[in-house]
Amino acid sequence: MVYPAHFSLTSVIRPNILALTPYRCARDDYNEGILLDANENAFGSSISPPSTSSAIDSDSAQDIPPELLPTLSLDLHRYPDPSHPLIKSRIASLRGLPSPDHVFLGVGSDEIIDLLMRICVVPGGNEKIITTPPTYGMYAVCAQVNDIGVVKVPLELSGDKGEGAEEGRFSIKVDEIKKQVVADPSIKLIFLCSPGNPTGTLIPLSSIRSLLEFPDFKGIVIVDEAYIDFADDPDKESAASLVKEYANLCVMQTLSKSFGLAAIRLGIALAQPGLIQILSNTKAPYNISTPTAHLALSALSPASVALMRGTVSKLIQGRKSLLQGLELLGEKGLGVGKSIGGNDANFLVIPLLERSGEGAIPRDAKPDSARAHKVYKFLAESSRVVVRYRGSEPGCEGCLRITIGTDEENVEVIRKLEEVLKVM
Missing domain, CATH: 3.40.640.10 (Type I PLP-dependent aspartate aminotransferase-like (Major domain))
Structure with a gap:
């Protein structure tokens, strides 16, 4: 049985949508045989290699990157x-x-x-x-x-x-x-x-x-x-x-x-x-x-889904390692607050804290969106490390969102972030 009893799909959908007669595609009915029903180009793609089309010469075929050849075999003219x-x-x-x-x-x-x-x-x-x-x-x-x-x-x-x-x-x-x-x-x-x-x-x-x-x-x-x-x-x-x-x-x-x-x-x-x-x-x-x-x-496919799950496991482990690195920056007094959110995704959200003078920044200092934005810009433009500024969103004051990268990228972002936070 499908719930809930109080819900009616027809009452939530706009009347003009309910009355809509859907567009009938040429391929809704037939997709095999001599296909002369959809005004397609029967000679094939203009970038097809010579083996599949006579529409191009050997000189132009040499301009086709090899990595495109599998895609060009997919009947792109249909x-x-x-x-x-x-x-x-x-x-x-x-x-x-x-x-x-x-x-x-x-x-x-x-x-x-x-x-x-x-x-x-x-x-x-x-x-x-x-x-x-x-x-x-x-x-x-x-x-x-x-x-x-x-x-x-x-x-x-x-x-x-x-x-x-x-x-x-x-x-x-x-x-x-x-x-x-x-x-x-x-x-x-x-x-x-x-x-x-x-x-x-x-x-x-x-x-x-x-x-x-x-x-x-x-x-x-x-x-x-x-x-x-x-x-x-x-x-x-x-x-x-x-x-x-x-x-x-x-x-x-x-x-x-x-x-x-x-x-x-x-x-x-x-x-x-x-x-x-x-x-x-x-x-x-x-x-x-x-x-x-x-x-x-x-x-x-089963093999690819298994690979996906293996990659996700690596990213979750990387999430833990990156979180530890960010916590260490906070313990060094560089103005990195505790990660906010649930850490259930492939990124972390961290607040950067206000600097009121020289010396270590206490962990209970307030988030500083202006500082976070400066760090975000400097990382991208001078260190070629691109994270996402999120300090203008409610509940995310002073925050940067950092996507989990490869092990090498995670190490590099911590290194670059430490360098920037020491002077900014």
């Missing part, structure tokens, strides 16, 4: 498969879902974020979404592009008010979110980032269930899990395990992070088939390119 059932089947199996009907593919998670807003929220600002800053910036950007309202319910940073919680860990304010949706029935979507960006904090499934089962919220809870494979136990901690139960849940994942395929731009939505079908009806006809699909299918 439109790609619009549905990619094998990729979806492998994703469903990987994430414990019953069928490919629970999987949607987008051009990165950003396309999925935009589509969810377009199919659910009426433009004009009267209907709204909830975000929980500090969080991924594209939620607000897409909301502005689509001319919809944003209600912000900031995360709570625990451990600084004597409540006995783990110091420096962010959590969502479940009760405050519920209060907002009761006060404003026009809220259609709740965006949660887990593990968060830039917080690195995993949201407990109990908190997500509480929102899914809250009868006063008639919309959809969206859980962005771009970093889920870096959590301690992704299979148990992922909200994908709830998709079979809840029709008002959409989980977003990606091949950009743990799979190391940011360049191919493949985002994933996991949800009940009804919502997946509406996303499929609304997307651009051939949104996933043939090269992307080819690489994604390879990445989702």
Whole structure:
């Protein structure tokens, strides 16, 4: 049985989207034989090597980098498969879902974020979404592009008010979110980032269930899990395990992070088939390119998934080592505070502390965003070490976000950071 009883998909989707007649792709019906139905170039790609096309001469063939040859063999003159059932089947199996009907593919998670807003929220600002800053910036950007309202319910940073919680860990304010949706029935979507960006904090499934089962919220809870494979136990901690139960849940994942395929731009939505079908009806006809699909299918093979998990283990170990190095800089009095967030992702967020004079900086000094920004700029421009400044986001005053690199890169960033902090 699919829950919750108070949710109706047809009531949350915009009426014009429900009435939409989807565009029929040429490849929806037939994809074999003499294909003269899609106005493609029958002679092939203009950059095909001579062995596959007579359209270019040997001189131009010499300009083709050898690494491009496998890609050029993929029938690039044909439109790609619009549905990619094998990729979806492998994703469903990987994430414990019953069928490919629970999987949607987008051009990165950003396309999925935009589509969810377009199919659910009426433009004009009267209907709204909830975000929980500090969080991924594209939620607000897409909301502005689509001319919809944003209600912000900031995360709570625990451990600084004597409540006995783990110091420096962010959590969502479940009760405050519920209060907002009761006060404003026009809220259609709740965006949660887990593990968060830039917080690195995993949201407990109990908190997500509480929102899914809250009868006063008639919309959809969206859980962005771009970093889920870096959590301690992704299979148990992922909200994908709830998709079979809840029709008002959409989980977003990606091949950009743990799979190391940011360049191919493949985002994933996991949800009940009804919502997946509406996303499929609304997307651009051939949104996933043939090269992307080819690489994604390879990445989702058993051997590649095993390699991914091995790489994730290395990055988690690197996360521990980098954290130790940053803590040592703090112990040296260089003005590095304790890492904030849950450290459940492939990055760390550290505050740089204010310098009030010469000598060691105490660990209880206040975060200094101006100093952090100067260090960020100097690292990038003079030391060629690029991290991310996050000091302007709520709860992240004075913070830099540092992605976990290779062992050599992690050592280098600590060395360069120590050099800079001694003089800045």
